[in-house]
Amino acid sequence: MIPLSYYLIFAAGLFSIGLFGVLARKNAIAILIGIELMLNAVNVNLVAFWRYRTPGMIAGQVFTVIVLAVAAAEVAVGLALFISIYRRRDTIAADQIDLMKW
Amino acid sequence: MMTVSLIVFLIVALITLGSALMVVIARNLVHSALWLVLTLFGVAILFGLLQAGFLAVVQVVIYIGAISILIIFAIMLTRRIASDTGPRFNENWGWALGISLMMFAALVWVIVSWPGFHVQAQPLDARFEPVVELGKALVSPNGYVLPFELASVLLLAALIGAIVIAWERKPEGR
Numbered sequence: 001m002i003p004l005s006y007y008l009i010f011a012a013g014l015f016s017i018g019l020f021g022v023l024a025r026k027n028a029i030a031i032l033i034g035i036e037l038m039l040n041a042v043n044v045n046l047v048a049f050w051r052y053r054t055p056g057m058i059a060g061q062v063f064t065v066i067v068l069a070v071a072a073a074e075v076a077v078g079l080a081l082f083i084s085i086y087r088r089r090d091t092i093a094a095d096q097i098d099l100m101k102w
Numbered sequence: 103m104m105t106v107s108l109i110v111f112l113i114v115a116l117i118t119l120g121s122a123l124m125v126v127i128a129r130n131l132v133h134s135a136l137w138l139v140l141t142l143f144g145v146a147i148l149f150g151l152l153q154a155g156f157l158a159v160v161q162v163v164i165y166i167g168a169i170s171i172l173i174i175f176a177i178m179l180t181r182r183i184a185s186d187t188g189p190r191f192n193e194n195w196g197w198a199l200g201i202s203l204m205m206f207a208a209l210v211w212v213i214v215s216w217p218g219f220h221v222q223a224q225p226l227d228a229r230f231e232p233v234v235e236l237g238k239a240l241v242s243p244n245g246y247v248l249p250f251e252l253a254s255v256l257l258l259a260a261l262i263g264a265i266v267i268a269w270e271r272k273p274e275g276r
Contacts, residue, residue, distance in 0.1 A: 001105060001108070001222050001223060002111050002151070003219070003220045003222060004218065004219075004220075004221045004222075005213055005214070005219045005221075006115070007148070007152070008209075008213045009210055009213060010115045010119070012209035012210055013119050013122075014118070014119065014122055014145075015205070015209070016202045016205050016206035016209070017123055017125075017126055017202070018122070018126075019201070019202045019205055020198050020199060020201075020202035021125065023194070023197070023198030023201060023202070024126075024192060024194070024198035024199065025190060026189065027131060029131060029173065029176055029177055029180070030126075030131060030134060033125060033134060033135065034125075034126065036138065036142075036173075037122055037126075037141065040142065040145050043145070043157075043161075044145060047148075047149055047152050047154050047157060050154070051152045051153060051154070051223055052221055052223050053218075053221075055224060055226055055230070056227065056230065058232065058239045059246075061154060061156075061232065061236050062245070062246045062249075064154075065157075065236070065240070065253075066249055066250070066253050068160065068161075068164055068165075069253040069254075069256065069257055070256065071165075071169070072168065072169060072257065072260075073259075073260030073261075075169050075172055076172070076264040077260050077263050077267065079172055079173065080263070080264035080265070080268035082176060082180065083176060083179055083268050084267050084268055092180055094192070
């Protein structure tokens with residue numbers, strides 16, 4: 001059988017890779033993809049804790065479903081923003097979108 | 103003891119982490135999105151290994167079927183940057199790498215020092231139906247009906263917001 005820690009370490013790795021993508025990539029869509037990776041790592045953790053610690057309660061799976069819904073909403077708004085920005089400024093490089101930078 | 107599920111887990115986890123790395127470092131964004139599909143599929147297999155079959159299906163349908171396709175559409179619509187000519191990382195990528203590695207080390211340290219490190223899964227009760235329980239929990243007033251409804255309203259608001267934001271307004275009188 002697989003110990004719980006394997007899942008946790010896997011999720012930690014996935015989260016860190018996503019974090020690197022968010023911090024290092026230039027393209028705004030690539031940053032959004034990194035956020036997706038991080039959310040997926042969280043989902044793996046939630047389901048793993050549900051299965052190993054509280055298999056009689058369904059709360060872990062409920063939280064996962066809600067995280068999924070929030071991720072879908074975030075992607076929809078984020079991509080709409082990027083398309084709108086691209087239309088006006090012809091770029092979605094994150095370091096060139098600095099209108100609100102002081 | 104190496105069991106079949108452990109071997110499957112290790113193979114899937116390695117493939118998933120490798121493709122996640124490719125998502126982050128791929129130069130071409132379309133390739134990045136395709137690696138993302140493989141990563142999400144690996145996570146779906148892990149959900150299956152965790153006996154959350156419904157979530158595995160939901161992962162394939164929503165993440166692979168909807169979200170990645172949406173991302174690929176957005177990449178196509180911003181086509182000129184799909185094949186980047188400039189650098190794909192910003193100039194602070196060294197800091198980002200350091201922070202990510204420190205984050206990973208800290209998480210692994212916390213997990214390893216936790217007493218439940220080697221806890222094994224207890225077999226699920228044979229009468230326990232996760233899908234039935236999930237369905238009941240999501241609509242029961244004693245369960246999670248309020249977060250569920252809130253998530254629905256959030257999704258609706260996000261959809262309307264996305265349409266409004268991406269709407270191409272024609273300049274008046276021109």
